[in-house]
Amino acid sequence: MNPATRAAVAGVRRHPRRTVLTGLAVLVATVFAAGAVLASATTGAALAGEDSGAADALLAGLSVFVGIAMVAAAVVVGSTFRIVLARRGRELALLRCVGASRAQVTRSVLAEAAVTGLVAGVLGTALAIGLGEAGLALLRVSGTEAPPLQIPPGKLAVCVGIAVLVTVVSAVGPARSAGRVPPVVALGEADATEARAPRRGRRAALAGALAAVAAVLAGFGVAAAGSVFTSVGLLALSGLVLFGALVAVGPMLVAGAARLVAPLVARSGAARLAVGNARRVSRRTAATTTVLALGTGLTAALLVGMQGLGDGARAGIDQSYPADAVVLSTGSEQSLSEQQGTARSLAARLDPLPELRARAGGSSGTEVLVDTVPGTDPQAAHDALARAAGPDTVVLWSAEQRAATEQAFAAVRAIGLGLVGITLVVAVVGVGVTLALSVTERTREIALLRALGLTRSAARRSVAWEAGLAGAVGAVAGVVLGTVYGVLTLVGMQMAGHVAPPAGQLAGLGAGVVAVAVLASAASMRSAGRVEPAQGLVAA
Known part of the structure; x- marks a missing residue:
C-alpha cells in the first residue's frame, strides 16, 4: 500500500x-x-x-x-x-x-x-x-x-x-x-475557509457561452418538431448544457439572491446571519441550490408536459366521442352507403327508448351517437343500450374512455415523479450534508456569537434560514427553467395548442422544495443550538 x-x-x-x-x-x-x-x-x-x-x-x-x-x-x-x-x-x-x-x-x-x-x-x-x-x-x-x-x-x-x-x-x-x-x-x-470571492469574470463568460449553446440546441429542438425523438433529444441536451451554465453562475446567483433578501430580513438577527453567511460562502451554498434546481426543474418539466399531454388526450376524446356513447357496427364487407344505412336504422331503433337519445353521425355517418336523457340512472342507460344495440355492435362510453385515460396518466405521472424524485432526494441529502459540515466548520464562530449574546434558538433559526434561502433559490430557478423546457417539449411534440402550465402544482412544488430543505437542516439546527459559548473562548 x-x-x-x-x-x-x-x-x-x-x-x-x-x-x-x-x-x-x-x-x-x-x-x-x-x-x-x-x-x-x-x-x-x-x-x-x-x-x-x-x-x-x-x-x-x-x-x-x-x-x-x-x-x-x-x-x-x-x-x-x-x-x-x-x-x-x-x-x-x-x-x-x-x-x-x-x-x-x-x-x-x-x-x-x-x-x-x-x-x-x-x-x-x-x-x-x-x-x-x-x-x-x-x-x-x-x-x-x-x-x-x-x-x-x-x-x-x-x-x-x-x-x-x-x-x-x-x-x-x-x-x-x-x-x-x-x-x-x-x-x-x-x-x-471558502470565504473567497468567486472569479466572476470567468464564471460569467463560461455561463454565457454555455447558455448560448443551450439556446442554439433548444432552437434546433423546436425546429425539429416533425421528429419527436430528435426534438426531445435536442431539448434534453440543451437542458443538460444549461445546467452546466447554472453551476458556473451559481455563486453569483446566490449572492444576488442574498442581497435581494437582506433588506427584507433586516429586523431578524438570525436571518441576517444566514444571509451574510450565504454571501460569504456563496460557492458552497450554490452547490446545493444548483442540485435542488436540477431536481425541481425535472419535476416542473414533467408536470408541465403531463398537463399538456393530458389536455391533448382529453381534447382528442372530446373530438372522438361527441356524445355520451358511440355505437359501432361490427358488420364487415359493407359499402359506405350500407354502413350509413345500418347506422341510421340502429339510431331509429335506439332513439325511442326513454333513457336514450340517438342519432347517426361521426365523420362519415357510420356511427351512432347516443346521449343519455338527463336524470337517467347511468347504470340503467348502460343496460338499456346494451340490450337494444344487439350483439353485432361495439359500445364505447366516453366517460369510461376518459376514466381510463386519467388512470393511465396518473400512473405515468406517479412513475415519472418517482424517477425524477431520485435527483430531488440526492439534492435534499446534499442540503443536509452541506449544512452539517458547515455547522461543524463554524463551531468557533457560532460559539463566539453565543458568547456575544446569540441564543440557542437564534442559532438554530439561522441554520433554518440558510437552508430556506438555498431551497428558495433552487426552487425558483428550477420551476422557471423546468416550465420553459416543459413548454418547449410540448412545442417539439407539436402540441403547442395544449400549453397550459399548472400554476397550482408548480407553486406547490416550489413551496414543498423549500419546506423539505428546511426539514433537511433539522440535525444541523440541533447541532448549532448545542454549541456552548465556552467552546469559542477556549478555541480563541
Missing part, C-alpha cells in the same frame, strides 16, 4: 462520520443504481422466454434517471470535499512541512475520495439488496406472488465502480486546490 493510500485509509478510520457524510449523496445514488440493476435482473428472470428485451429496456430507461442522480451527487460531493479540506487546512499544511509534495497531497486526497466512494458504493449496494428482499417479502406476505430477487454480481460491481469514479472525479478540483496551498500560508491561516 503506497503512502497516499495509507494516509487515506487512516483518515477514514479516524473520521468515519466525516467519511459517511462526504459520501452520503453517492451512497443514495448508488442505492437507486443498484436497485435499477436488481429490478431489471429480477424482471428478466420472471419474463424468461416471454419477452427477453423487456429487462434491458427497463434498465436502459432507469439508467437515464440514475445518471442524472449521479451528476447531482457529483456536485454535492465536490462541495463537501471543499468543506472538509478547508477544515483540514492545518493538517495538510503539516504534511507539506514534513516533506510531502503538492502531488503527494493531491494523490492522498484522491485516494481518500476513492476509499470514500468504495465505502459508499458497497454500503449503497448492500442497502439496495436489503430493500429489494424486504420489498419482495412484503409482497409475499400480502398474498402477491413475487419472484426471488436476482443478484447479478458483475453489474453490481459496476455500480460500485461508478460510485468510486464519481467520487474521485468530484474530488479532483478540491484535491488540486489542497495541493496548491503553500505550507506557510496554510499554517498562518490556521483554518482555511
Whole structure:
C-alpha cells in the first residue's frame, strides 16, 4: 500500500462520520443504481422466454434517471470535499512541512475520495439488496406472488465502480486546490475557509457561452418538431448544457439572491446571519441550490408536459366521442352507403327508448351517437343500450374512455415523479450534508456569537434560514427553467395548442422544495443550538 493510500485509509478510520457524510449523496445514488440493476435482473428472470428485451429496456430507461442522480451527487460531493479540506487546512499544511509534495497531497486526497466512494458504493449496494428482499417479502406476505430477487454480481460491481469514479472525479478540483496551498500560508491561516470571492469574470463568460449553446440546441429542438425523438433529444441536451451554465453562475446567483433578501430580513438577527453567511460562502451554498434546481426543474418539466399531454388526450376524446356513447357496427364487407344505412336504422331503433337519445353521425355517418336523457340512472342507460344495440355492435362510453385515460396518466405521472424524485432526494441529502459540515466548520464562530449574546434558538433559526434561502433559490430557478423546457417539449411534440402550465402544482412544488430543505437542516439546527459559548473562548 503506497503512502497516499495509507494516509487515506487512516483518515477514514479516524473520521468515519466525516467519511459517511462526504459520501452520503453517492451512497443514495448508488442505492437507486443498484436497485435499477436488481429490478431489471429480477424482471428478466420472471419474463424468461416471454419477452427477453423487456429487462434491458427497463434498465436502459432507469439508467437515464440514475445518471442524472449521479451528476447531482457529483456536485454535492465536490462541495463537501471543499468543506472538509478547508477544515483540514492545518493538517495538510503539516504534511507539506514534513516533506510531502503538492502531488503527494493531491494523490492522498484522491485516494481518500476513492476509499470514500468504495465505502459508499458497497454500503449503497448492500442497502439496495436489503430493500429489494424486504420489498419482495412484503409482497409475499400480502398474498402477491413475487419472484426471488436476482443478484447479478458483475453489474453490481459496476455500480460500485461508478460510485468510486464519481467520487474521485468530484474530488479532483478540491484535491488540486489542497495541493496548491503553500505550507506557510496554510499554517498562518490556521483554518482555511471558502470565504473567497468567486472569479466572476470567468464564471460569467463560461455561463454565457454555455447558455448560448443551450439556446442554439433548444432552437434546433423546436425546429425539429416533425421528429419527436430528435426534438426531445435536442431539448434534453440543451437542458443538460444549461445546467452546466447554472453551476458556473451559481455563486453569483446566490449572492444576488442574498442581497435581494437582506433588506427584507433586516429586523431578524438570525436571518441576517444566514444571509451574510450565504454571501460569504456563496460557492458552497450554490452547490446545493444548483442540485435542488436540477431536481425541481425535472419535476416542473414533467408536470408541465403531463398537463399538456393530458389536455391533448382529453381534447382528442372530446373530438372522438361527441356524445355520451358511440355505437359501432361490427358488420364487415359493407359499402359506405350500407354502413350509413345500418347506422341510421340502429339510431331509429335506439332513439325511442326513454333513457336514450340517438342519432347517426361521426365523420362519415357510420356511427351512432347516443346521449343519455338527463336524470337517467347511468347504470340503467348502460343496460338499456346494451340490450337494444344487439350483439353485432361495439359500445364505447366516453366517460369510461376518459376514466381510463386519467388512470393511465396518473400512473405515468406517479412513475415519472418517482424517477425524477431520485435527483430531488440526492439534492435534499446534499442540503443536509452541506449544512452539517458547515455547522461543524463554524463551531468557533457560532460559539463566539453565543458568547456575544446569540441564543440557542437564534442559532438554530439561522441554520433554518440558510437552508430556506438555498431551497428558495433552487426552487425558483428550477420551476422557471423546468416550465420553459416543459413548454418547449410540448412545442417539439407539436402540441403547442395544449400549453397550459399548472400554476397550482408548480407553486406547490416550489413551496414543498423549500419546506423539505428546511426539514433537511433539522440535525444541523440541533447541532448549532448545542454549541456552548465556552467552546469559542477556549478555541480563541
